[in-house]
Amino acid sequence: MQRTRIKICGLTRPEDVQAAVSAGADALGFVFYPKSPRHVTPAQAGALMSAVPPFVSTVALFVNASIDEVRAVAAAAPFAQLQFHGDETVDECAAIAAAVGRPFMRVFRVRPETTGADLLAEEALCRAASPLFSSLLLDTFVDAYGGAGKVFDWAVIPAELAPRVVLSGGLTVDTVAGAVRQVRPYAVDISSGVEQAKGVKDPAKIDAFTGAVRLADHGA
């Protein structure tokens, strides 16, 4: 069985980057949405990313940003992948990704009425739109866009889609093992669940989170 990849999002401090890397995170997320308490400037992100070792990926998260804003970040911070977490259309995601030459994840913010067919249709649309599309990231619909710690009903995820999705939305140290066992996603993504305060990560929670994922991967 494949191991579940782990993304830790919303890093703002060098010690939090170090904690996530030490805990074995596969990807680190940096938020370029000015309204987020986890927002970093391009220069701050460039400095934080310079401490990330070669085989750990970096993700730049945007909410309704323009091509020029994404270009400005790309010039200052060597991120590996984009995460579009707003109301961008699929074509806008594809155009921005092409402009900066990076693959992209597109968020689907799941509502109570969302169906499995909706998720499959969205993934097909993204694949058709761009060779740079990497995966759907599933989060819970909230007005504030993300990082809100809210869970959706994972039962909506079709079994055939699960191995390709990034599962997020209110995951915690206590719930992630159940999520991995139930959904078997490609990856899990967490932000608020491993914080001690907004924008400040808790190294013990990061360790516990990655440990819980690994145990669940091994059937424990």
Ligand SMILES: O=C(O)c1ccccc1N[C@@H]1O[C@H](COP(=O)(O)O)[C@@H](O)[C@H]1O
């Ligand atoms: O982290 C943020 O502040 C944020 C802001 C705007 C959009 C998305 C954001 N984070 C992403 O939200 C989900 C869920 O986070 P949480 O674990 O429920 O706190 C996750 O994909 C983050 O990458």
